[in-house]
Each structure stands twice: as C-alpha cells, then as structure tokens.
Amino acid sequence: MASHGIRDRVAIVGMGCTRFAEHFDKGAEELLVEGANDALAGAGLAKQEIDAYWVGTAQSGMSGMTLSKPLELEGKPVTRVENMCATGAEALRQAAYAVASGAYDTAMAIGVEKVKDSGYQGLNAFPIPNDGTPRTLTAAAMFSMVVPAYAHKYGVDAEVMREVLARIASKNHFNGARNPRAQFRKEMSVEQLVAMPRVAGDLSVFDCAGVADGSAAAVVCRAEDAHRYTDRPLYIKALSLVAGNGKPLTDPDYDYTTFPEIVACAADAYAQAGVVDPRHELAMAEVHDCFTPTELVLMEDLGFADRGTAWKEVLAGAFDLHGDLPVNPDGGLKSFGHPVGASGLRMMFECWLQLRREAPPERQIDTARSLALTHNLGGYPGEMVSFVSIMGTEPA
C-alpha cells in the first residue's frame, strides 16, 4: 500500500482558459465550449479525437451531460466530478490517471462554474437537507479565525498582521493587473487595503477571492505521445489529494495556524515528484488564496517558509512576481476570480503559460527552475480537502 503517483507518465499538451468575470451574458454551456475549444486548439485535436472527458463543477450542473450536451459530443464517456474548491484539479487527476492506466490515449479535464446566476454575492453552498445544526458561518469568517491565532502564536502585532495580509492582496492585485484574463485588473496599495472596512473578523472584502464565472481545460496524453501534439508539453510530476476527516475542527489541540490536510498532501506530492526543497526547486506556485490569511498559512504548510516566518517573508517580498519564489503570478483567486470548478485548472493554465514562457512579458517570471506547483483547498480550517500538483517541462 503506497501512493506511487504517475511521475512523468502523463503530459499536458493543450490548455485553455476563458476570461474570469461576471459573465452575465454567458452560461456554463458557453463557458465550457469556449474553454474546451481553447484547449483543443492548443493540442491541435478535434473534440471527437478526445477519448474521455471529466468535467468538474461544484454546483453548475449534474452528470457528464453538463459537458456532452453543449459540446455536442457523440458517444463519449463524460464524468462530472466534484470535490469542493479542488473540483477542477480533481477533474485533471481523474483524466491523467485514466490515461496513465492505458484505458485512453487522450483525455480532457475541464472545469466550469457559473456562480453569478444565484442573485447573491459570494459563493453559496448547494443546500443538502439536514437537521439544522451545521453552522452557517461564511468561509470568510471561518478563515478569519486564522488571523488572531497566527498573530498570537508568533507574536505578530495586530497592525503588522494587517499589513501582512494587505501585502498579500496587494501582490495578487499587482499580478492580476498584468493578466488580461483576470477578473480584477486594478492595482491596490497596502494603504488602501488596510483602510477597508471589516466584514468578517479582521477581513475586508478585499481579503477575499473574487467571485467570477469561468472555465479552464487541459488535454492530456501519455508522456511518450506528447510531442505528437506540442513541442513543449508539461509533464505531470505529482497529483496528490487528501480529504480531511474534520477532526481538527473539534480537536482542542488544533490552533488555526496550519491546515494539517495540506501538510500531508504536500508531503505526498513532494515524494511523488522527488522534490526535497520546494522553496528552491520550484519556479513558481499557484496556491489557493481564497482569503489572504489562507495564503499566509499555505506558505508554511507547503514548505515555502519555516513555521512562524511566512509573515516576514511576505513583507520582504519573497513571493512577489520577481521574488525568490513567485506565488500566484496570475493574480490568484484574489484577482483572477474563483469559479470554483475551474480554479484548479486555471492555476495549471498559468503554469502552462509561465513554464512555456508564453505569459505576457509584464508578468513573465524567471524559468531557470523547471517545476511549478498548484494547490487547491476546499472547505474550512479543520475540515478541508487539499490538492497539490507538480508539473515541469523536463521529463525524467
């Protein structure tokens, strides 16, 4: 019994990503067709040449017909997957494993979310009939509890903590301003962000991910076939998923300064990929900055910074676009927006652009290192699913 991974056995040979925005003029159907066509074009394949499809959506459709109907697929296996905010990444994990198994030559993973049809701000969970006792707190409020916990544990002054969080949001706005697909393309200064009114704990609206509609897709094939479709494939080094058991939520020893599921997931991913020093082996990382304190804690949980030091690294600019390890060079959830089912694939799309040096020059990072990491989480502190992928331009 072991998690072996599929290091270098599967490659991404085409990717697509729509603009993330309040697409009041587009439904999930239009977004799916746009994302799929974009990825197919990149791989130079027709939709009927894809052997199997996985469509990830949290709550914009049921069953594989969410995709097969708008894309007018004929007799294709299409599976809808859902794993909260790791949904898009989970679709890729399924597609990649299916190809690695030999069952299919080519597969597509596509994620979509149409969140702006609900009539409410923010994300609203699909209601499952229950006994009325589950808490109804917003995700923002749940993650806001990280702020005082982290500040208390590491002796960070409240004002400094506020600046750290604003620094994270400001960086992601800076990057997003250089991304034509991003929802928010406006730079925000630390001073502006610090002054925003609080809506949940110490968080303002600008500490929260953008809420946008969008779609992103990837075409995968066996690594040895990759050059039939592209000169510069991305090789999958690791795909790791951990579904938490919720125990930290009711464990008095849990202190809200770490996400144990992510620590476990990262360790599995690094083992699959053979990464021992992520801070210095990765060219970039796309992480799940659903809220600014989440990104702060992720820097430590993913091993980019030592415990209790991420706040200093943030202030020092270590994770800036041209910092030591660029984090969220596309603007992240904060600025790119967060169509739940698409976000995991959107992150991989940025790796696709950056490692292939196809990002716009104003946000192209240094690619002397050849590996990139993406990370998603779905849920709340103490009860979450975590996903980590690692991909690179060099096969083993």
Added chain:
Amino acid sequence: MRGIVSHAGYLPFRRLDRSTIAAVAGTGGGRGTRTVASYDEDTTTMGVEAARLALRSAPGIEPAALYFATAAPAYLDKTNATAVHAALRLGPDVVAADTGGAPRSAVAVLRLALAAPEPALVVASDMRTGLPGGPDESAGGDGASALLVGDATDGPVLAELLGAGTATEEFLDRWRTPGELRSRLWEERFGEGKYLALGEHAWGAALKHAGVAADDVTNLIVTGSHARAASGLARRLASPSSTVADDLAATVGHTGAAHPGLLLSSVLDSADPGGVVALVSLADGADVLVFRVTEAVRGFTPSRPVAAQVAGGGPLAYGKFLAWRGVLPVEPPRRPEPARVSASAAGRHTGWKFGFVGSRSVETGDITLPPAVAGAGGPLEPVPMSGARGTVATFTVDRLAYSPSPPVVFAVVDFDGGGRLPVELTDVDADGVAIGDRVEMTFRRLSTSDGIHNYFWKARPVRG
C-alpha cells in the same frame, strides 16, 4: 406531604428601557425596564432554560410528566412540550403536553400537578407584546418559570401545599383573537371590580382549605395582568404580619403565564422555613395556593436566583425590540435564507440537536461534537454536554452570514473536561467577546423556514 420540590425562573438577557419608547412611538413607555426575549428565543426555548435550572437544583428527581403552559406558543397543532422534553433529555415514558391559550392555564396546570400522584414539572413561559406605544408593550415582559412538584418520597419538599381556593366567572376584561399581536382591554374599572371580588372569594376558600388564618401568611404574592386589580387586592389581603412580594413590574414586567411561577420562585429563593406563602393569581377568575415553607429550603441552592437575573441583563434599543418582535420589518441580509430543517434528519439526531449529547470514545475518552458515527472507530458512549461550561479559544464576527439579527458572533469553544465545538454565541455584543471568555450552553431557535423552527444550542457568556 406534597408541594414544590424545585423551582426556577428564567429571564432573558435583554432589557428595554421604557423611557425610550415614546420618542419613537410618540406615546406610551414609562419608567423602568422590561425583559425582552432575544431574537433567537421563544416561549419554548425560555421554558427549556427555566426547566434546566429547576432540574439542576434537584438532581435525582425525574418528573413523570411535563406540562408546558403559554399564551404565545411557538407552534399550534404541534405540541411544544415535546421540544422541552427532548432538550431536558427526559425519557419516553414521561408525558409532555401543552396547555395554553390564556395565562390562567399555567396556574390551572400547577393545581393539577399538585393534585396528581407523580412528580410533575410545570413549565410556564410567555412573551408579552402589544402595539408600539401601547400599555402591554410597556408593562409586559418575557420570561419563564419551572416548578417541580412532588411528594416527600420524590425528594425534599421545599414548600408544602396547605390548601387552595378558586373562583371562576365569565366576563370580558382582556381578550385577543388568535394571530393578533395585541390584546384588547375593556375599561379598567369593570375588571377591577370583578377581580377584587373573585380574589377575595378564592382567598377565603383557600385559607379555609389550608386551615390557616390571614395573619399566618408571611409572604403574599398577588399577580395578574390587570395591574390595578392586583395591587388593590394585595392591599386588601395584606396583614401586618405579611410581606407583599415585589411583582417585578418595574424591572421585568408582567410575564403572563410565566408570572405566577416566576414570583413564587423568587419568593422561595429567599423564604425562611415555617413561613406561609400565599400565591394569588388573577386571570379570568382567581386562584389561590397556600404553601408552608419547610426546613428543606435550607439545603436547597437555587441554580440562578430570580433576583440575580433581575439585577443582570443588558440594554436593547427600542428599534431592535420592534425588529425582533416583527413589528418593524428591517431589510434582511442579502443572503439566501436557511433551508427548512429536514424532519427525518432532525428525527435521527434528536439527542444532538435537542439534547446536546455528544459522543465519548470508550477507549480514549475523547469527546466528539457532534457525536461520531458508530462503526467507524471504537465503541462510543453518549455524553450529555448541555451542562458543560467552556472557554472561548478563538472567535470571529461574521457580517456576511445570514442571521435573523446580524452580525453573527461565533466562537470556537473548548469545554471543561474535553470536547470542542465551533458554535454561535448569543446574548453578546459584537465587540464584547474575548479569547478566554467563559461560556455556557443555551437552547435557542436559530431560524424559522417554512414555518419550521430550527432549534439548537448556542453558547452565551457565563454571567454572575
């Protein structure tokens, strides 16, 4: 010997300063304060709180019957006492039933319980409202009382019933058609004359039945929604040897069905052995109950004396009061309203939802809230947690989440003796919470959807 073996009153935390009413309503108001049930309380939840206090003071006495009386039931057609029964974790053999409609039903069911052969818990709860600026809005109060009635064989009798008297007559003094917010009143003098005569009639009958003289009465309680009749009768019945109990009008207001039990509990909180307590209730007639206080009161510790609750409390703006009562509909949060509770899901989890019962691992002793699912790990045993106190480990204020009265104040609570639950706080101001605060659990109504009240527990600060 039969009588009261335990008792408690429950007053909600919030207080409305009557002097703030006229500035908004243009009329009404007055001096002093009245109690106000929180937006997440109703007569059922307040009844639970009073009953918990009464049962806590009398460990080991299990009632065979639970009678719940209110003039403001949370449900019609559906029995409200069953929710109280579930929150108290009473056994299936304990009958639980409502009496209601008029405040008199509370005294009537107390009389029945005193005449019954088994220990019985009489819970009375009420919320008094009226139109803005009206006399009931100002003079009314919200609260609950719980009287555990039994024989000496059930437990030490604190107040032995010596006798009772009653008088009944059909006349119109106060009335309300179902669904109306406001009671209507006939002119005051007519009812006053009726009540004075009825009260004296019942008084004479009760003293005779009890075999005591008027001068033997040491504590006189006279209560009724007709304040002028009650105070007038108290003057007539008082003797040099009796003390007339504070009717709590200045601080609490008249809590309708709950008031006779509330005042009796308040008197018994500090009564001396040997005293004779006469409870006179004027409600569509008159009922008089005469008790003798026993030596057992010396060994009885009220869980939370009524006087301490009267002295506590926090202010509530009149606008919030109107909003909480539904009189002033305010803009709701722009979030989806909660879905209705699933009857079957709630039915599978009554221990957790109503009783706040978690699970404890037999092997490790670890407590899990909500209870762990049997079969996944080692053997489990139920662990009732509603009486446990806890400490705020961390907290947040959510200005985005849906709440009938935003913002949501929410804390991660670590319970003494183990167990942690992230849970909503209540009876607090958003800026009044700190890590390390001590909290206790309270039974509340989280929301109402499709007419279904979603009852569950919240944490509130331990005060006093």
